Amino acid sequence: MSLVLTGVPVLVVDGPEADVAAELLREQGAVPVGWGDVATRIGLVRIPAGTETTAADEALAWAHRNGIPVDDRRPREERKDATSSSTVGEVVLVGGGPGDPELITVAGAKALAEADVILTDHLGPVDLAEDAAARGAELIDVAKIPYSRQVAQERINELMVERASEGKKVVRLKGGDPFIFGRGYEEIEACTAAGIPVQVIPGVTSMTAGPAVAGISLTHRGLNHDLTLVSGHVPPDSSKSLVDWTALAGMTGTLVLIMAVKNAGAIAAELIAQGRDAATPAVVVENASMPGQRVTAATLATLGETIEREGLGHPAVIVIGDAAGHIAELG
Template structure:
């Protein structure tokens, strides 16, 4: 008799008993989804991996610390059999069949009455991929198909039109330090769904080339000491386009709330009654040093790191930074937007006790193809900026961590 294909279905397991036999790696992979589905999970196993044990300790699952015994599947709606004992697996499978409990076998797919598909999620949609028969099962191929579909949905390369009205509004998206691959999955998906994108110069510009032709891109580039779009104008543009019923993405470099004026934009939108979503981004304060081989913390070297803005000099009355206190810290100091002020910053730190030979690294255009690193000390950094022609954007790292990584220069 020709084998029939499996019938795909979504199980609603909230409050329903699910029995898992075996506390090893299979259970560790499958339990989180069962817990997320709201299932009443009973684990039967003499032992478990530390991760599975933590789920039991947290009360997410019940755990009977013994081998499988006849009757363990009583009142179960679904069972996952994943012990290392083939004989116990066979007995449990027979019990499941007798009680009409759908049963997954990790050791023998042909003996199972249910299969676990390769699954992934994207914005409320679950993608589940099954092979058509037990004999032709190829888990790696199935997972690869799943990954391709989910990735396409997440990054916008696989676009499915919405047939229900979308909720219009604004998304403040942190684009990360510059490399387009470092934007978050959610940020990239929202960008793919946008009608209007208001983009900063420091955002991942390469992503703009992927936008469909109908998307309006507004340049909000803030070139240092050159033309700029005033913050009030940016706020007004966000509000005006959202009020026209458009989906607007404010694409910012790094994270919206790390020297990104994200809260100013959120407040303006709230006052105008515009719904707003904030998508965090990878801050250049940690990602750019990392890309240059510099850990901002390192055991035995730095137990803390401090991030400050250097856009105003220490002697400027507008400065809110307590530079004398920073000079006394033993950890890492990361300065953003401080290339042209680094000379005065270094002088101030030295004047308040920071050793003049403290290592300094300047990482220009971090995470992009144009990235370069210039090393110096507090005593020499101002001259290094001039002789090496360091230009913004550049992240400045001050501290002993500069000499830790394999990329450190003599």
């Protein structure tokens, strides 16, 4: 878990763990600030003259007015009673893993359990988000469903900042890992621009987890020494494609495609046209780790027609390469 607080002043509220909070903030590059006895006792930078106070709610109101993040480690009941809506909260980006709720990290599960607000995609451990909603957390659906309903990223950013500005702990729950085609960095930028503390809890990316739960080793001894991840959300002939398909076709290792169900046939045809063997093994892992998981084998030449014939859909991970020809029997 990493804090993005370098050079940012953070108000430390007096309490049993104020000294611990100040030391951790310094280690993370932040500048802990405070008022009254707590500033003197643990060596905090004092808040500006004219705002000196012994009342927590006044100091918190000052922090809120000036966009200063707050580290408040008092019991939750005390925080709610004393701060009302004046405390700046935080945002936690949580990678939820491939879908099975048991494949989220311990830190991710803890963040969900402590969240006041959860912004969730349709991927990842949505059941855990619904459990948190049942105990009182606000659940906001911000799914980006391929070729269907989409919540604009700008709106997601606004919601995170709005709720955190109200003093709430906001969890942005994402499938897989926040930094693997997850736009996590854009969300960090939005939070830091608004003076909101933000943390990142990495997740188990579906790139590796999907094939693993299907019994496919992406790196097979004696077969390949390289592994490449590609987003297939646009076809090779699109002006928006940033992929060097010629270079990919010339590689001999394992190629993993995500968000590629719709364009898999076009991608396969391009790889073959650029020199990749049409008989190269390919496997589609649909709904990896979930009850509806399906593992469907094909070749590069038959990949597109296999997906269409079998009615395969999102979410799916596609593995291409000699390693895809080796599927272990699991369970």
